[in-house]
Amino acid sequence: MKRLVSRARSNYWVVLVVRSLAVAFIVATVAFSILRLAPGDPVATILGDQATPEAVARLRSQLGLDGNLLQQYLAFIGGLFQGDLGVSVTSRVPVVTIIVNSIGPTLALIAVSSVIGFLVSVPLGLFLALRPRSVLTKSVNFVSTLSLSTPGFYLGLLALMLFAVALGIAPVAGYDPSFPGMLRYLWLPALVVCGQLIPVLSRVFRTSVQRTLGEEFTEAAIVRGIPRWRYYVHYLVRPSLAPTIALLGYVAGQLLSSAVMIEMVFGFPGIGTQLVRAVSTRDYPTVQGIVLVFGVFVVLITALSEAVSTRIDHRIGRETP
């Protein structure tokens, strides 16, 4: 019996890793195919009608568009393994350098938002689950629906008007890469990101607390007279965290989406800003590289969150995903 369980468990990890690698590989393929979806020739679109044949050929090779589709694909995948994502068409800088230089502020923004988001969402979700009929719960639900349906960039602009322009307690734009200095630029955008994050996280967490409350062991704990804090932390929060963490891959996607928007509003030198710049200047290699990195990042978070939630909650993981 014991051996059976351990075999199922090691099988589970193998399946998780293999499936994540397969998804990451297809993510790369999707990023590769975006450029090839173009109706017409992207080279002609960039250069216009009057381009010389040499210029066309040069750009074609810069974009990785020379040779047939299979050759292009093999070159692309080969480049990936060497950490080569091509060269930006507009700035002639390697795409990897662009990503490395701009990912720091974005990661900082995501980290600060996640910390605030978790610190607020866990107690909030717990409260919403334990007091479903209170007036406060109803108003919190209303506010979170309101916040969820306010577009992030609009919320960001309103926050800028209030905190930066009217009150003058936040910088209007910019960033400082040194540690304590960055927080001055981060707190407002992070709060705006939380405007989307907290409603999602707290609802997910509330639902899992509700499910935990229905389990027998929580009742048994009350009957046994477990101390109050221990009941909350060990019997409610911990088992409820696992389903929430398992959904982090999904939440990470949303978080990145709102980070891209918020960066643009706050003039933040992050990877989202680079993506938007690359899209507007038709810098295809950069677009391709950044889209790829975002996709792989989410695949990674999804795999990690599944692994962590399996470790926390021994009820799951017995069946293969």
Add this chain to the structure above:
Amino acid sequence: MKARRRLDIEFLLGAVGLAALFLASFLVPLLSPFDPLRGESSALLAPSGEHPFGTDNLGRDIFVRSFAALQLDFVLAIIAVTASLVIGSTIGALMGMWRNSWISRILTLFVDSVNAFPFIVLALGIVAVVGPSAPGVVAAIVLTGWARYARIARARALVVAGSDFVSASRLLGFGRARIIRRHVFPNVYAESLAFALSELVVVIIMIASLSFLGAGVRPPTAELGAMISEGRLYLTTAWWMTVIPGAILAITALCIQFVAEGYERMRKDV
């Protein structure tokens, strides 16, 4: 047994608000004396009796412009959601029916990969290639969004395919095509429709977001996100250029969200 459906207040509020906004988005541009695209007054007038929402930097009436923009957003969002719903659910249902074929397995991985991208990032990537325009935005959203429906439809089709009534139809000797058409599709679509309603909020915000980033509907066409973006330069001098189109967008999204959440609650109650 037919349970009584309790209409909840939020659903009602959302539905009435949505209907009003939808009507206004078609009536206001028809009835207003002003043109949404041509500047006919002085620039940057504050809200007044003549221009309830003020005028923008080119002297265009923001009242008529906002509702013309809302109309465009409604139309684009409905097209995009319908197309993703039909394409995604159909592919997903077929994937669920042939779950053991290798095509279905590869498609499942493909759907997971498309879903792995943050929605706006993949949409931006596609817009970069197809070009910023109204059809470009719809194409980007459909090419990204179908996979979400496919995932849901596949899960639903797996359940339906294992159900008694499908086994019964199979025992009766009905062909696969008939089973799919008569039993699987209707069940799958019912589930996906509820999801489509909540996706409508996401999509309408997405269209505005892409346009805000300059990767969607381009000026001078009236679009809420594009209007907010145009107003950014006048944030301190003419707040109405940004705040009002944004408020209309947020109220619209809120109404749809109320309808979607209320519909979900009513479905659960029954």
